[in-house]
Amino acid sequence: MATQNTKTLARLMMAPSVLLLLIWMIVPLAMTLWFSFQNYNLLDPSNVSFTGLFNYEFFYTDPAFFQSIWNTLVIVGGVLLITVIGGIAIALLLDQPIFGQGIVRILIISPFFVMPPVAALVWKNMIMNPSYGVFADISRFFGLRPVDWFAQYPLFSIVVIVAWQWLPFATLILLTALQSLDGEQKEAAEMDGANFLNRFVYLVLPHLARSITVVILIQTIFLLGVYAEILVTTNGGPGYASTNLAFLIYRTALLGYDVGGASAGGIIAVVLANIVAFFLMRAVGKNLDR
Amino acid sequence: MGSITLQKVSKVFGEAKVIPSIDLEITDGEFVVFVGPSGCGKSTLLRLIAGLEDVSGGHILIDGKDVTQSAPAERGLAMVFQSYALYPHMSVRNNIAFPLKMAKMEKSAIDKKVTDAARVLNLTDYLERRPSQLSGGQRQRVAIGRAIVREPSAFLFDEPLSNLDAALRGTMRLEISDLHHQLKTTMVYVTHDQVEAMTMADKIVVLNRGNIEQVGSPLDLYRSPRNLFVAGFIGSPHMNFVDGAYAQSKNAKTAGIRPEHLNLSKDSGIWRGTVKVAEHLGADTFLHLDVEGIGQITARCDGEFGAYHGDTVYMTPDEAKLHRFDDKGLALKA
Amino acid sequence: MARNVTTKHKITATVAAWIVALIIFFPILYTIITSIKTEPEAIAGFSLWPSGTFENYITVQTQRDYLKPFMNSVILSVGSTILALIIAIPSAWAMAFSPTKRTKDILMWMLSTKMMPAVAVLVPIYLLFRDFGLLDSRIGLTVMLTLINLPIVVWMLYTYFREIPGEILEAARMDGAGLWQEIVYVLTPMAVPGIASTLLLNIILAWNESFWTIRLSTTNAAPLTAFIASFSSPQGLFWAKLSAASTMAIAPILILGWFSQKQLVRGLTFGAVK
Incomplete structure (x- = not known):
């Protein structure tokens, strides 16, 4: 009897968050899906009509679409590569006994707390500016011509900025995982005659495997939607050279006023994100059974 | 007063019948120990009595009153948990005082009771500390103190000593037994350790797979186990079981002989064995022997007997202390 | 043997770690330094020694609210x-x-x-x-x-x-x-x-x-x-002010963040890494 009461109470306690998230998930998504089949332009809102798959076709045949998909993949892939490899290396370094470990940790974690617009502006002006940036100063110091990063390598520049923001995250998580590695295991491996490389390959890396998976998946979720960094640096240009899918949808919707087209792009983005989400959920879900 | 009666009590978790049906009578002032291997349902049974789990069927009576539907707090019982379950954010004083505060007792009365309990349990100097600043044994005593101050009709202990080291366990065993003599309150104690059961209990309830195998005083169970399970579970080292020709000659499927009931000799006896391992405890020595035609046998002998690995030893079972079991594993009467 | 870390090993690791940490932290550090430069100083080439003016902070408040x-x-x-x-x-x-x-x-x-x-x-x-x-x-x-x-x-x-x-x-x-x-x-x-x-x-x-x-x-x-x-x-000569605004925008959260490192891992990995 008492147990039954508890169950009812538990349901009641859960209702607000479940209902809110249900609405939050269903209403906008349903609207996006609906709009994606409509010819709907914000400049001409009285003239809305059903167009079937036209918006998808429009998006699909737009060369910018493929470029944006490619750019999205480059940003996600490039940032993951830098942050995971860099993160492992830095985590291994921080796991050593060093003087001032606390301060070093604080310095390394800091970029994660910098809001994206600030990060992007600092890099754009202070570091990568072709005339006054630190990179330009370094180039001139070596007698080289400074590079105009955002004009010549717009996508690469964005990858660098975003990687700088996410490197601390990867490092911190991998360091946490590293520190949970049983010291006796390491000692046992040393007794068994494993050198540093052996220990890394056979002991450390397998131990880190799940954390690496988690880092990759969580970062992917966020990296698919990189937005502010592009907005304040290249604004997607030159041309579409640094426009990712998220930015293309924003352009279509709020600069092109094309609600239908943007919605079709949104649905495509949902599908992409779901593929990643599927794997992330499995990785996190396993942890719940522990 | 604190008699507890279980009538056809059963517990089902989903598909699993953890306790099929149990009848048990615990009289006032008794120290009853539920003992059995892990997963035998002993903790579940305790939690059913406590009211922390709802029974699936049957009735629980405390002092003759049906409490099957009562909330834990209404049953007038106190429990000491395996992890002690102390409130980490409260001082020792507040931990012990908590049940009294819940009972809305007056502050001066609470203070007096807490002080008394602390004195009994040697906690007076630690009253202002947090549980995290105490040793395992001290935490254990705080948990007991929290139980004592309520003056419950019965104490429930759920494997209270399993987180302590061996030496402390021995001390706490004595302290709990001593407490029982002082308070003369019913205590129900769950353990998987038959030594705890033997040393502390007035009455042992041996459980296996949710069923009661036997109920009796420690010496009853030791002298006349009802079946193979009880025979093997009670006593340390375990009873030797011998099948085959020897058992048949005694008109049994299985013969059981405790290690301490084997007469050892270096030159004559009905069994001849080779010492595999000799464990010298000082006063006693346990010999693990390979016996011709019988198999592995454990024998207990005097510490001065002087047998070592590889020695040949002869042994003769004490016929009067022999246990005989039929093909269903039940004990045969002498 | 390995637990008895040699001083040499520790010094090497310390130096390497500090270099990495300073490189990663550099953009933030440089922003803070630039925020106390004058505008001409800010674009006058690499310098870690600002004149130490708080003018920019005042300007950001008065001009941009x-x-x-x-x-x-x-x-x-x-x-x-x-x-x-x-x-x-x-x-x-x-x-x-x-x-x-x-x-x-x-x-x-x-x-x-x-x-x-x-x-x-x-x-x-x-x-x-x-x-x-x-x-x-x-x-x-x-x-x-x-x-x-x-x-x-x-x-x-x-x-x-x-x-x-x-x-x-x-x-x-x-x-x-x-x-x-x-x-x-x-x-x-x-x-x-x-x-x-x-x-x-x-x-x-x-x-x-x-x-x-x-x-x-x-x-x-x-x-x-x-x-x-x-x-x-707008591009142009406002870097010191931008730095001042940026510093003020990130400072409170940077300090909060330093106190929440452990919880950060747990929260962002949904408890998958602790």
Whole structure:
């Protein structure tokens, strides 16, 4: 009897968050899906009509679409590569006994707390500016011509900025995982005659495997939607050279006023994100059974 | 007063019948120990009595009153948990005082009771500390103190000593037994350790797979186990079981002989064995022997007997202390 | 042998770690340094020695009214976090203490709402906000930030609550505590550290959220993210001021963040890494 009461109470306690998230998930998504089949332009809102798959076709045949998909993949892939490899290396370094470990940790974690617009502006002006940036100063110091990063390598520049923001995250998580590695295991491996490389390959890396998976998946979720960094640096240009899918949808919707087209792009983005989400959920879900 | 009666009590978790049906009578002032291997349902049974789990069927009576539907707090019982379950954010004083505060007792009365309990349990100097600043044994005593101050009709202990080291366990065993003599309150104690059961209990309830195998005083169970399970579970080292020709000659499927009931000799006896391992405890020595035609046998002998690995030893079972079991594993009467 | 670390090894590792740390921290450091340079100094080439003026901070306030977006950031991040906690605490509580067979599914589903790309619902949200008059309103943005962080808040609280041992609740029940007393005297004191960590991390996340805050605000409700993003358009001689504004925008959260390193890992990995 008492147990039954508890169950009812538990349901009641859960209702607000479940209902809110249900609405939050269903209403906008349903609207996006609906709009994606409509010819709907914000400049001409009285003239809305059903167009079937036209918006998808429009998006699909737009060369910018493929470029944006490619750019999205480059940003996600490039940032993951830098942050995971860099993160492992830095985590291994921080796991050593060093003087001032606390301060070093604080310095390394800091970029994660910098809001994206600030990060992007600092890099754009202070570091990568072709005339006054630190990179330009370094180039001139070596007698080289400074590079105009955002004009010549717009996508690469964005990858660098975003990687700088996410490197601390990867490092911190991998360091946490590293520190949970049983010291006796390491000692046992040393007794068994494993050198540093052996220990890394056979002991450390397998131990880190799940954390690496988690880092990759969580970062992917966020990296698919990189937005502010592009907005304040290249604004997607030159041309579409640094426009990712998220930015293309924003352009279509709020600069092109094309609600239908943007919605079709949104649905495509949902599908992409779901593929990643599927794997992330499995990785996190396993942890719940522990 | 604190008699507890279980009538056809059963517990089902989903598909699993953890306790099929149990009848048990615990009289006032008794120290009853539920003992059995892990997963035998002993903790579940305790939690059913406590009211922390709802029974699936049957009735629980405390002092003759049906409490099957009562909330834990209404049953007038106190429990000491395996992890002690102390409130980490409260001082020792507040931990012990908590049940009294819940009972809305007056502050001066609470203070007096807490002080008394602390004195009994040697906690007076630690009253202002947090549980995290105490040793395992001290935490254990705080948990007991929290139980004592309520003056419950019965104490429930759920494997209270399993987180302590061996030496402390021995001390706490004595302290709990001593407490029982002082308070003369019913205590129900769950353990998987038959030594705890033997040393502390007035009455042992041996459980296996949710069923009661036997109920009796420690010496009853030791002298006349009802079946193979009880025979093997009670006593340390375990009873030797011998099948085959020897058992048949005694008109049994299985013969059981405790290690301490084997007469050892270096030159004559009905069994001849080779010492595999000799464990010298000082006063006693346990010999693990390979016996011709019988198999592995454990024998207990005097510490001065002087047998070592590889020695040949002869042994003769004490016929009067022999246990005989039929093909269903039940004990045969002498 | 290996535990007896040689001093040489430690010094090598220290030097390497400090170099890496300083390189990673450099953009932030340089921003802080530039913020106390004069404008001509700021573009006069690499220098780590500023003249030490606080002119820029004053100018950012007087010319751009810095305090307004700052207050918006505080209101939005704290407001949305408290709102999310109020909604999330009961449900995390229920899931941790009376779990059912579907608890896990519900948790996973909540997590999945976090996976939805924001940009996919930009159009409907924008239109809904427009139609309800919520564009550039603090209420609208607070609700928005509450919703997008709600799953993380529920998850974090759940992982903290789940660590409160069930035996303690049972002990409280045996001791005669009713549900209300159980909550006030036992659960709440034990849950407070977890709630505080969740609060901290969520304020950080809300403070830095840079999609909805930029898109759904213009001036009145614009927090620091939108304020800073507005600096992107005009190029020119305003770097010292930009640095001052940036420093002020990140300083509070940087300090909060330093205190929440541990919880950060746990919160952002949904308890998968601790």
